[in-house]
Amino acid sequence: MNIKEYLDSTYLKTASQAGITESQNILVAKNFIQEAIDENFKLIMIRPNMVSIARKMITDANSNVDIGTVIDFPEGKSGLEAKLNEAIQAIQHGADDLDFVCNYEAFKEGNVDLLKEEILKCTQLGLENNKVVKWIIEVAALNEKQIIQLSALVKNVVISNFKEKDYVSVFVKSSTGFYQTENNLPNGATVLSIMLMLENASPLPVKAAGGVRTYQEAFEMVRLGVKRIGTSGAKAIAHGESTQSGY
Template structure:
């Protein structure tokens, strides 16, 4: 049976607001340790401080690359990725080059993602390195279903670990149809991270049931705290 603990381990506890304070970041890290979330997702400037806060815990440290628009040169994305890994990041959410996607320039999308994913893969081969998970953000509110299929195919080709729905800065939140479509586009070996406007346990569970393996949200504590009540209501409905 799906549990509160299992739900917590599917949550990326995210704080990606540009105006977040040091106090908020510290609180976010402490919440992640208390609830045993999968990961804390922060902007790169906070990584050094957060690494110290999370040391000795079961919570991964994650960050974003080319956030939130993805429209920087590949060399800059590679630099950001190397910097992030050096600062302790073990998960990276990489914004795809949306201009290349909209232009149907698959070769550029492939090259852009492959170079960043390769940086992550090589990190695990060094003596003092560590394994780094990569997630490709395709921004469902700005891409068509056909474009999403192309990005999914390329993400698998370059050996990324996850496809992610939204930056949270796009024109709309994630909906269940997005996750169903992406799950249809990728193999079972690839994870799907649903993010963008997920604030309730009902939303989170609907997306998980549709095929999401991770939930990106800034309200992880409220979602987990609501889980037991959600289960009670579900049981009552089944017994009617």
């Protein structure tokens, strides 16, 4: 198995979150982009303001690395119009994958119609522009029943409104990596959460994001059936080392 084909190398910190200046943060992001090029990872996942930088670097290097970015990150509650506008801008700047944070708080409050509309309209925008769409459900904010229900909701919207050939391009994704949990509980993918997602999102593919820190853990996720793994320690994982990264 070439684990690199599954790795979405990820850097999503803002300058303030990283405790550095804006120019320093751009340099960190550029180093992640260059590393993804050098290692030939599947994708580099970065903030929307870094997409045009990544597009130029990848084009100049004649690389096949895809560019992913996050939409309405990390809370997912800005509303449909904001999600669409941010996604349109990311597409214009050269993004290949659009990772939307679904409004999981609205879902928990029972506003299922809001979720259905944003999943439909945002997925439609992505597919019409030949982009991969991923829906982040934020498993750490959900109980097991809610993980099952939200995974199935994404699936049902997609299979009711799009063609079977499109399913491969619409993922259900576990986590932002930025959710604040209590008592040091995991805020990313766990084996249990991924198994629930796989069982209830199928035939849509699943991305395990956050919490995967060793090659063995990544291998196990692929063995379970995930098609992508999001991690800020992609190089360490690819080389059989463990990473101390928080995502």
